[in-house]
Amino acid sequence: MPFRLLLQLSRRNLLRHRRRTFMLLLAISVAVSGVTFMNSLIRGFQHDMREAVVVNMTGDIKVLAPGYRDDPSIENSFVLADGWVPDLPAGLVDGWAARIKVPAVILSERETRGIQLVGVDPASERISFIGSVSYAGEPLASPEDARLLVGKALAEQLQTAVGRRLVIMTQGSDGLNREAGFRIAGIYDADGTGLEKAFVFTGVSALQGLLDAKVVTEVSIRLLEEGSSAAEGFSARGRLMDYFTGLDVLRWQELEPQAAAMFAFADSAVFIWFLIMMGALIFGLVNTLITSVMERVREFGMLRALGMRPGSVVVQVVLESTLVMALGVLIGLGVGSLLVEWLADGIDLSAWAEGVELAGMRSLLVPRLLPGDLLLVALMSLVFGVLASLYPAWRAVKVKPLEALRR
């Protein structure tokens, strides 16, 4: 059976019922563009969530002393060799930072708060949120800088300001309390009050001096986004494990299991949303195809009487469905992509900032269109289109030619 002939018949049959074909195309296009747009929002949310975790001091991979996760104190620290750089393939690592992060109490003249005191090398911290926040005052100048960076929300709680003095109390390496006064170099404004209340920064060398220990509690490594696939993440982790024998080398998914679960759920959400939309569409598609087939039972009977095989009739019905589906998918993907492009600057969610922050998102949701998602929607839609046409096609050949000709 010449495929071209079937294609010609299918194409002309679609044109023959222009209104029905148009309505079908409209339904498919709306569904596909809706799926495409929703996917881009889900991917945007997923990206934000990962970024929030990775940028908020976690990194893609983190090296910790055993026991630090249960007891995050200076006792669970390790010595990092001078001049150490991660031995990872070029093009995979975006940056890395060695830090001391210990619990501490911060006191102003009026208030006291529990915080995470983080000793950093300011030059390395472009990989975390502190490298890109805005300041009142100034950032830390060097690892030796013994001043503080305080979050805006914490500064408000402590009722303090740039240049004022705060007292920090924490535990030294010998188990005894350390207490020292620090001046505020700057007050940072992060995207979320949770960060501003939790983290206070000072120079890593200055903090080592206070704690009387030339150690770090963590090395955080940020991978380049394009190189941070699951496989490469595992590979990088393996190489670091070889170097840091006896230490915990963990990926962000292990460090933040809740965020990882949400991240995985977003993957599932893409499928779930697709299945819901396509499920609804398929009912309409099957219904329309059945109507179309039943209207043409006599015609199919005549084709079979003339010598067309039942299989060819099935192919013709499937082709008609596939053609209209393919065109609808193309239009839908185009419209969906244009919608994403139109909202490329992001959707402002600042009116719901607190709720959004709780969900691990930023207040500006930028839709992200992934080629893999587009391909998935295109292929799955076509597969659904073919599956949806099989029942009507079966109905078309179920009627015997003679019976069909009598209708």
Place this chain on the structure above:
Amino acid sequence: MNDLVVNCRGVTRIYSDDAVPVQALRGVDFEVRTGEFVSLSGPSGSGKSTLLNIIGGLDRPTAGSVEVDGVDLSTLSESQLSDLRLRKMGFVFQAYNLIPVLSALENVEFIMQLQGVPAAQRHERAQRMLSELGIGDLLHRRPGELSGGQQQRVAIARAIVTNPVLLLADEPSANLDSATTEDLLQTLRHLNESHGVTIITATHDPMVMQIARRQVKLRDGAIVEDSAAVEASAAGV
């Protein structure tokens, strides 16, 4: 001219779909030889269309056997029957049954396309056939743009363009006026006499019966009169 194209032996067809089974054919024996022009006639329900459909492989007998060009139809699957119809038979239906989305030329080319005839060859043959039937100037019109007579000519062209062993026509003049029917019958006679096409037609129409060289009359599912038998008897065969 003595080759058997159709050989029916004891063909019985009982329709059991309704509460009371209907016996449409009762053990019919019927033969058609190459080059014959046979009309099956009889009142409604006599079984003429049923016999035509069984010969065309569109229906299967409840009992008995049917051979077309030496092939026993009972041994064939639906797909094999489709192939047999494609290769050996031409059909002309009462309602023309052209493909509405194809032009007259494309409708005639359709069967050849199914058969895999090369494009240039099928185009040339279809064009020639339509011209021969007097509608060479309507090649690119679709069925909806043709009159009943013109559509029936396209249907005939489609049926015979592949030189089938057998042309089956079910009430070919039912939807045509007398003048158009006359034209159609001349065409069928010409095909039969000049091209040697074997034709079996089921009809009520006396004009069609008259033009056929052999008249077979059915009543209540049985052949009650066959002009070939009468001639043979008269000739002392």
